[in-house]
Amino acid sequence: MKWNDAMWKLVKLSHLVADEKLEKGGLYGVLHFFSDGYVWGGNEVFEFELECGVDFDGAVSALKFYDVCKVLDKRIAYDVGVDGGYLYIKGDGTEVKIGMMQVDVRVNRIFDVISESGEIMKGVGIEWREGVVDVIKRMGKVASSGSAVGDYKVVCFDSEGIYATDRVRIASCFMPFILGDERVLLSVDGVKQLVDVAEDERVVGAWVLGNKLYIKFDDNFYVSVVGYDVDFPDLKGVFERYVGSVRTFNIDKVIADEISKIVQTLDQADVVYLVVREGWLELRVRSVRGFEWRRRLQRVGVDDDYEVGVLAKDIDGVINGAMELGFSEEVLYCRSEEGVEYIVATMNK
Structure with missing residues (x-):
């Protein structure tokens, strides 16, 4: 296949999920390529699936892929394929190879989850308006700063706003994000990675299934973020009482x-x-x-x-x-x- 714009996006995504310790398990920290054109990657709180036109099956370390590909010249057109147990990238006198991994795990692909679970997934509307990324970044700083084991390291999204707390501070933004009656409590680490990739994307659809929020963006780009079912306080009520x-x-x-x-x-x-x-x-x-x-x-x-x-x-x-x-x-x-x-x-x- 030919290297394309989606592959450049994959370089950034690979950096978000790269984890040398996790990759030893063969699932997380690994880029899983599929011959139907998609590549899947993830860690324990964030997953993505991206159509980039690949025509082979295989897996490589996300860390090695990022380390090699981040220095490639964007002005050069590359060929990408598999040969002799290596993923190769060639173009204009440049040739690099990354050793393929032997993995024996089943990837729960986002595309398949959305396609096969339509009747039980809860569709949610998302207001991905201008400035929302900066708001979520501020929320993430508060949610991630708790020091106690029981601290709420989640960001809460509902139809009235976005909320976070570290028990000493409460951050609220009364900007509707989730349209409808759903309330989603997302891992703060997953949220950080979501905003890293979503700032320039257009939301096509969003769904909740189990403990995950699934979002589809343009160009067949999917993301899922792990959520938690915790006894989260009524921050809006607490906030209004003090203010x-x-x-x-x-x-x-x-x-x-x-x-x-x-x-x-x-x-x-x-x-x-x-x-x-x-x-x-x-x-x-x-x-x-x-x-x-x-x-x-x-x-x-x-x-x-x-x-x-x-x-x-x-x-x-x-x-x-x-x-x-x-x-x-x-x-x-x-x-x-x-x-x-x-x-x-x-x-x-």
């Missing part, structure tokens, strides 16, 4: 980004105090390394005085790009330019 007592004000984006840069230089255990005194917003830091720091930032339209303390690690990734802040005795509120709203539990002095 009801918050006094908010606008913040200059330049100021917000300046706070973010300062926070990134601090120790994670440092306490950051955001203070409103006499109509001015101030930032104060009490560091575990033995220093204190204070800076007056901007005037705000708030008459009352406020002071909230949060750990540096809890505000990192939240304050950057902020357009609005708010305080109560219990939480710090923040709204980003993408429309993500956060509440962060505060600390006593």
Whole structure:
């Protein structure tokens, strides 16, 4: 076969699923080629299937494929095939070979699942609108930061919005994503890989079957992400309960980004105090390394005085790009330019 645009896409996809430890099992971390033109790859939380025109059956390490193919010259037309136990790629004086793997596992292909399970799969509508990728990236940062075994390392999608928590922070974006009554709790690692490949794709269809969300994009490109059936809290209700007592004000984006840069230089255990005194917003830091720091930032339209303390690690990734802040005795509120709203539990002095 001739190397084509889909094969370049496969190089990126192979990097997402490459895992030397997993490939020893013969299923995950491996690219499985099928003579009907498709290639399948996956890890434990994310799978893809892509039509790229291959005319042979076989399997190669996703890691080796990526390491070899990422340096190929995109200006050259290559021939691809199998010869003597090797996958070969040839073109314009370049020839590389990748050893084929002997695998004895059955791939549960996404195309087959969708084709054969039509009557029992739940079709869902997805609003893959402009800006949703940036929203999901912010959600992923919160969902992945929990440190306890029982933390909810999932991103929740439903007809009212997208939600995530690490128990200290709640991130919400009231942007409908799933159309209908379904609620999907997806692995945060799988979600990260989904947004890596989906930013420039057009959704053709989406389905839920068992614990997986299946999405079909243009050009016969399929993705599945593992979900979990966990007792996920009513984050929307919790969020609304706390935000009801918050006094908010606008913040200059330049100021917000300046706070973010300062926070990134601090120790994670440092306490950051955001203070409103006499109509001015101030930032104060009490560091575990033995220093204190204070800076007056901007005037705000708030008459009352406020002071909230949060750990540096809890505000990192939240304050950057902020357009609005708010305080109560219990939480710090923040709204980003993408429309993500956060509440962060505060600390006593």
